[in-house]
Amino acid sequence: xxxxxxxxxxxxTTTKIKFAGGNSSIDTTGVQWVINPWDELSLTRALExxxxxxxxxxxxxxxxxxxxxxxxxxxxxxxIGADDGIRVNAExxxxxxVASQIAEVVKNDQFDIILCGIESSDYNGSVVGGMVxxxxxxxxxxxxxGINIENGQPxxxxxxxxxxxxxxxxxxxxxxxxxxxxxxxxxAAMRGIMMARSKPVKLIDPVAxxxxxxISVFEKPAPRTACKYIDADNAEQLIDLLQNEAKVx
Amino acid sequence: MSVLVYxxxxxxxxxxxSFELVSYAAGVAKLLNTTVAAVSIGRVxxxxxxxxxxxxxxxxxxxxxxxxVSLDSQAYASVISEISVKxxxxxxxxxxxxxxxAVAPRVSVRLKAGVGSxxxxxxxxxxxxxxYKRTYxxxxxxxxxxxxxxxxxxxxxxxxxxxxxxxxxTIEILNISVDPSLLKTSxxxxxxxxxxxVLTDADIVVSGGRGMKSADxxxxxxxxxxxxxxxxxxxxxxxxxxxxPHDEHTGQTGKIIAxxxxxxxxxxxxxxxxxxxxxxxYIVAINSDKDAPVFEAAQYGIVGDAMKVLPKLVAxxxxxxx
Ligand SMILES: Cc1cc2nc3c(=O)[nH]c(=O)nc-3n(C[C@H](O)[C@H](O)[C@H](O)COP(=O)(O)OP(=O)(O)OC[C@H]3O[C@@H](n4cnc5c(N)ncnc54)[C@H](O)[C@@H]3O)c2cc1C
Ligand SMILES: Nc1ncnc2c1ncn2[C@@H]1O[C@H](COP(=O)(O)O)[C@@H](O)[C@H]1O
Numbered sequence: 320x321x322x323x324x325x326x327x328x329x330x331x332t333t334t335k336i337k338f339a340g341g342n343s344s345i346d347t348t349g350v351q352w353v354i355n356p357w358d359e360l361s362l363t364r365a366l367e368x369x370x371x372x373x374x375x376x377x378x379x380x381x382x383x384x385x386x387x388x389x390x391x392x393x394x395x396x397x398x399i400g401a402d403d404g405i406r407v408n409a410e411x412x413x414x415x416x417v418a419s420q421i422a423e424v425v426k427n428d429q430f431d432i433i434l435c436g437i438e439s440s441d442y443n444g445s446v447v448g449g450m451v452x453x454x455x456x457x458x459x460x461x462x463x464x465g466i467n468i469e470n471g472q473p474x475x476x477x478x479x480x481x482x483x484x485x486x487x488x489x490x491x492x493x494x495x496x497x498x499x500x501x502x503x504x505x506x507a508a509m510r511g512i513m514m515a516r517s518k519p520v521k522l523i524d525p526v527a528x529x530x531x532x533x534i535s536v537f538e539k540p541a542p543r544t545a546c547k548y549i550d551a552d553n554a555e556q557l558i559d560l561l562q563n564e565a566k567v568x
Numbered sequence: 569m570s571v572l573v574y575x576x577x578x579x580x581x582x583x584x585x586s587f588e589l590v591s592y593a594a595g596v597a598k599l600l601n602t603t604v605a606a607v608s609i610g611r612v613x614x615x616x617x618x619x620x621x622x623x624x625x626x627x628x629x630x631x632x633x634x635x636x637v638s639l640d641s642q643a644y645a646s647v648i649s650e651i652s653v654k655x656x657x658x659x660x661x662x663x664x665x666x667x668x669x670a671v672a673p674r675v676s677v678r679l680k681a682g683v684g685s686x687x688x689x690x691x692x693x694x695x696x697x698x699x700y701k702r703t704y705x706x707x708x709x710x711x712x713x714x715x716x717x718x719x720x721x722x723x724x725x726x727x728x729x730x731x732x733x734x735x736x737x738t739i740e741i742l743n744i745s746v747d748p749s750l751l752k753t754s755x756x757x758x759x760x761x762x763x764x765x766v767l768t769d770a771d772i773v774v775s776g777g778r779g780m781k782s783a784d785x786x787x788x789x790x791x792x793x794x795x796x797x798x799x800x801x802x803x804x805x806x807x808x809x810x811x812x813p814h815d816e817h818t819g820q821t822g823k824i825i826a827x828x829x830x831x832x833x834x835x836x837x838x839x840x841x842x843x844x845x846x847x848x849x850y851i852v853a854i855n856s857d858k859d860a861p862v863f864e865a866a867q868y869g870i871v872g873d874a875m876k877v878l879p880k881l882v883a884x885x886x887x888x889x890x
Contacts, residue, residue: 332820332840336707345704356821414673415682437669440820440843443703445664445722446683449641449673458642458752461670474756478666478815480578480768482760484638488753495670498822499814531682531716535698537708540846546853546863551872555884557852560868562888565850567829568772568796 320468320490322365322379323430325421325447326358326396327411327439328389338537345441345537354392356504357436359399361494363501364466365434366400374468376432378402382424384417386410390520397515398507404518409525412533414442418450419528425455431490432473437462437497448495458492464499570627571597572657574648575606575620576667582616583769584730585663587623591731592723593661594624595690605629605655607648609636614739621737623730628739629655635746638755639667643746645674650744652679657718664722665768672722681718688727688847705820705843724847725768726826767816770799772829775818775845776811777803779834779855779874783811788878789833795885801825803835819844834874837862854878 330336331351339346354362362381369376381396383389384407393404407420425433435448452459464483465476475486475494507515549557561568573593575586593604606625608617610632617628629651636643648671652660660675662668664686676683684699688709692698696713699721703710714720767773774793776786786800793800800816807817818825820840826847833854835841842865845851853866854877863869870877 330704332705332843336704338708413682415676418673418677440705441703443686443701443705444683445669445685446673446676449670450677452642453645453674453677458640459670459674460753461641462666479758479760480666480766481762481764482758484755484759485757486753487756492752498817531676531680531714532684533713533715535711535713537703537710539708540706543851543865544867546866546869548869548871551870551877554870554872554877554880555887557868557870558881558884558888561829561850561852565829565867567850568885 320376320431321429322368322376322432322434323425324358324362324365324379324381324396324401325433325435325451326362326381326383326392327355327436328352328383328385328392329355329439329441332356332440342536342538343534352389352392354395355436355439357438357496359504360501361434361436361496362396362399362401363505364496366505367501368466368468375471376468380405380430382407382421384409384411384420393520394515395507397518397520398511399505400511402518404520405523406520407523407525413530414444414446414450415531416528418447418454420525421447421451422454423526424523425451429491433491433493435493435495437495448493452493455491458488459495460486460488460492461495463494463496466494466500569600569602569658570655571600571602571604571659571661572652572655573604573606573625573661574668574671575608576663577608577610577612580610580612580616582619585665585725585769586620587730588726588728589661589663589723590620590623590625592690592728594731594733596659596661596721597624599691599694600658603627605657607631607651609644609647617739618735618737621735622732624733625737628737629742630739631742631744633744633746635751639670640751640753641670641674642750642752644671645678646746646750647744649675649678651742652718659719659721662720662722664724668722672720676720679718680716681720682714682716683720683722684712684714685722686724687721688724702847706846707839724826726828727847765797765799767799767801767818767823768825770827772796772798773801773825773827774798774831774833775801775803775835776806776833777835778805780806780811785875786812788875788882791882792878792885795882795889803841832862832866833878835862836860837865
């Protein structure tokens with residue numbers, strides 16, 4: 320079985336977000352780009368599954384839809400341990416466009432398990448994984464916090480309100496992963512970084528697709544009102560304020 | 569033309585979230601001079617279905633089918649898409665929760681409908697159709713133009729107030745069967761904790777960070793939460809340490825919540841933590857360091873030792889409960 324891990328390239332989560340071009344895009348000066356945190360975890364889990372011979376996972380490929388500027392992110396995924404990479408050479412104008420490209424790649428090169436993150440930390444879309452699955456007409460399970468292969472059969476854990484469900488299904492499928500899928504992201508070791516240089520990254524031209532959405536402008540959240548301090552010795556006053564001023568208890 | 573809203577139920581009952589969605593859909597329908605049809609999947613009694621009418625649904629379509637007992641996103645998407653086409657829906661509204669995230673993107677592909685997800689306001693404009701969505705984990709908001717004929721919106725939880733209207737809804741029981749080839753997942757087991765308030769539903773959340781010092785110190789925090797009818801939460805290091813269960817971890821890589829009140833105790837306020845809670849209506853910070861960044865996000869703050877402050881709060885809440 321082959322795993323495809325979809326990775327998006329996002330500003331490091333501590334980046335102070337600023338905008339450019341009349342607030343129509345993010346100002347990329349000084350931004351550190353990283354693998355989307357969820358995708359780093361799903362890559363880690365994919366590699367753990369491959370490390371276990373009993374799962375029958377033979378390879379882990381990463382795919383990214385983006386221009387040459389995101390090449391280092393793909394190399395990082397290879398350094399962490401992915402066998403090879405695919406880059407669809409295009410800007411990623413919206414989720415519809417990205418999902419169309421990924422689905423097209425999978426149509427031409429069969430993968431058994433496709434992993435997507437629950438959201439990109441930049442656009443917070445939470446849609447690419449489900450779209451890929453529907454384009455391919457294969458099942459998808461969202462909010463996945465565990466993946467195992469038991470006697471050749473994929474078994475997923477799905478988070479539900481106040482609990483979990485254990486779900487069985489057959490490949491091919493898309494798993495949309497969240498917290499729990501792996502404990503800690505795997506970190507690239509020196510040897511991995513050396514090896515990554517010689518691992519193949521296939522460059523694919525995009526298929527023509529019209530995006531369905533467009534960001535016209537960004538804005539910063541309204542500043543919060545200044546904090547009102549209550550003296551620790553009179554902490555009980557807080558309860559009075561919450562009850563009579565904020566009216567939330 | 570109409571606005572279609574998917575209203576999820578939990579063991580046959582709707583929640584506040586369901587009514588928020590219908591209120592929101594009614595707001596969108598008003599902008600478009602049309603009406604709201606609500607879709608319910610699963611076994612829900614008629615008097616419960618009727619409640620959706622109180623928030624502006626004119627038509628309530630109930631699908632109850634053994635094939636749809638558990639959430640299979642492929643099957644749900646096929647049913648909701650079929651109803652959308654039949655109703656001539658131009659906008660479809662989902663919650664931006666696990667179910668909405670599972671189903672909305674699949675409906676998007678079926679209907680070639682662009683998605684605006686995590687939307688927290690009524691559309692800013694109907695032509696071009698422009699929605700207001702959360703991006704960069706709450707550090708920015710975007711105006712997103714949806715260009716397709718059919719539009720999908722997933723609504724951020726607790727971002728839209730309930731609006732009650734007179735009820736004159738009709739209920740339609742619809743028999744739809746799902747092509748068995750679309751039912752490819754099977755639920756083998758369900759593990760549920762009973763009695764615990766679901767974090768994403770809670771109006772009030774009391775949350776502890778590393779400043780709580782050890783797992784043994786949680787009892788005053790839990791007591792405060794219990795008295796307030798609140799859910800408990802924590803920062804990531806706390807769940808990593810095993811002081812609290814993993815499902816309580818809030819933040820960018822944990823749960824994203826928007827309660828009316830979030831009380832952060834011994835939490836420094838790292839951007840990744842705030843990413844999960846910044847949509848809360850009120851944030852209270854209790855921290856011994858007056859320079860902790862959490863105070864910048866808070867409306868009320870107490871600089872002090874959690875172990876001294878919490879008992880005072882517990883006593884004060886007991887006092888008002890008398
Ligand atoms: C990719 C990535 C994703 C992440 N995702 C998340 C996430 O989803 N959620 C999350 O929470 N974190 C996340 N983090 C971690 C985050 O950066 C912070 O490290 C974490 O939020 C800090 O947790 P804390 O506030 O509990 O601990 P600390 O930062 O250690 O803060 C403890 C606070 O307690 C105060 N304190 C100490 N003693 C007392 C006392 N007696 N009484 C009162 N206050 C006291 C201190 O002044 C301090 O402000 C992520 C990090 C990365 C890199
Ligand atoms: N440009 C991209 N290239 C490859 N995968 C992506 C891209 N954008 C998003 N994804 C995948 O889709 C997931 C959800 O992204 P989104 O729907 O944008 O929130 C991410 O965690 C990735 O797995």
